[in-house]
Amino acid sequence: MLSDKPLVSIFTPAYNSEKYISECIESVLMQTYENWEYTIVDNCSTDNTKKIITEYVKKDNRIKLYSNKYFLPQIKNWNNGLKKINLDSKYCKVLHADDWLFPECIEMMVKVGEGNTNVGIISAYRLEEDRVTLKGLRYDTNVFKGHEICRKHLLSEIFVFGSPTALLIRTDIIKKYNCLYDEDEVHADTFACLKILKEWDFGFVHQVLTYTRRHNESVSxxxxxxxxxxxxxxxxLEKFGQYYLRPNVLQYHKTKRLRGYHRLLARRFFELRPLDYWKYHHNELNSIGLRVNWAFVGMLIALQIFRPIDTFPHIRKGCDKIYLKLKKTIKPRVWH
Incomplete structure (x- = not known):
């Protein structure tokens, strides 16, 4: 009976996960779908993570443990682990060590993939701590055009990708890329989806199938x-807007988003953010050929400092008009 079902490779990157790794593995063992192989990569943990995983390896030969010789950064470790999965599988399910799957997760996601050969990624509602997320798609269908999903994502109308735990990906897609995740991107998982959906459609199960924790202090x-x-x-927008948005729409949202971005930087000035914060934003924009318009940020800061207080409403009313006019005329000319 298992031979009639496509093989699913499950992959978990683990580092100092002794508190949650048992719950994570148990959720795999409780899947209603049984034709899977489970690859766990321990990234030089210093606690009992490896010991706990080893006990499960002894109990179920579908579970395989690999240990890195050297500690790897998070995204690089994801790519390294994907190279160790069974590439003869049809689907890959990433599962973070502090998350878990509901029992029907793999079965329901594979069902959507098997019913639609052009679907490359399958997602579903997720329980994120105590709230359900990844909402916003029409309930009357399980398949959506990849370009439409990415267009809505870039316009901030929906967010249905979540973290890697929320997704099932065809293994053929993973084999196509030497590194699925861009190791220079903090949100590499989102960028991977935007890259894949240029050629594939998006599947969605209208059911809560995964659980995600937000306790990771270092990342959060x-x-x-x-x-x-x-x-x-x-x-x-800079990397993928050209594929999913018309030129005039792209330019409009670039300008709109940059205005909001510069206003954010001006607010952060009053919060006394550390020097590393400002260096980070300067360097990150430079890496894609853009730059922060510090003159524009300075003007926004000055406008906030010199805006009259509420005790002079008649003066403030006039200055507010000047302020709004300046916001429209002073443009952050950084888009090439």
């Missing part, structure tokens, strides 16, 4: 401290 603190999500939206 970096994202929040450095506002990487704001930069990700700008970089995504």
């Amino acid at each position: 603190s970096h994202v929040n401290l450095f506002d990487t999500k704001v930069l990700e939206r700008i970089r995504a």
Whole structure:
């Protein structure tokens, strides 16, 4: 009976995950879909992660453990692990060590993939801590044009990619790329989806199938401290906008997003962000051929400092008009 079902390779990158790794592995063992192989790559953990995984390897020969000789950065470790999965499989399911799958996850996702040969990525609703996310798609279909999904993503109308845990990907797609994830991108998983969907359609299961934790302090603190999500939206427009948006629409949203980005930088000035924050934004934009218009940021800061206080409403009303006029006329000319 298993031979009638396509093989699914499950991959978990693990590092110091002793608190959650058992729950993660148990969720795989409880899948209603049984034709799978499970590859776990331990990234030089210093706790009991490797010991816990080894016990499961002894119990089920479908589970395989690999240990890195040297510690690898997160994205590089993802790419390294994908090279160790069974490339004869038809689908690949990434599962982070601190997440888990609902029992019907793989079965329901494979069903969508098998029913639609042009679907390259399958997602579903996810439980993110205590709330359901990845919402916004029409309920009357499971298949969506890849270009339409990416267009809506770039315009910030929907977000249905989530983290790698939320997705099932055809293994043929992974074999096509030497490195599926761009190791220079903080949000490499999102960029991978935008890259894949240039040629493939997007599948979706209207059911909660994965659980994601947000406890990862090192990653979460970096994202929040450095506002990487704001930069990700700008970089995504610059890299992929030409494929999914008409030129006039792309230019409009580039300008709109950059205005908001510069206003954000002006607000961060009053929060006394560290010097590394400003260097990060300068370097990240430079890496895609753009630059921060510091003169524009300075003007926004000055306007905030010198705006009259509420005790002089008649003066403030006039200055507000000047302020709004300046915001429209001072343009961050950084798009090439």
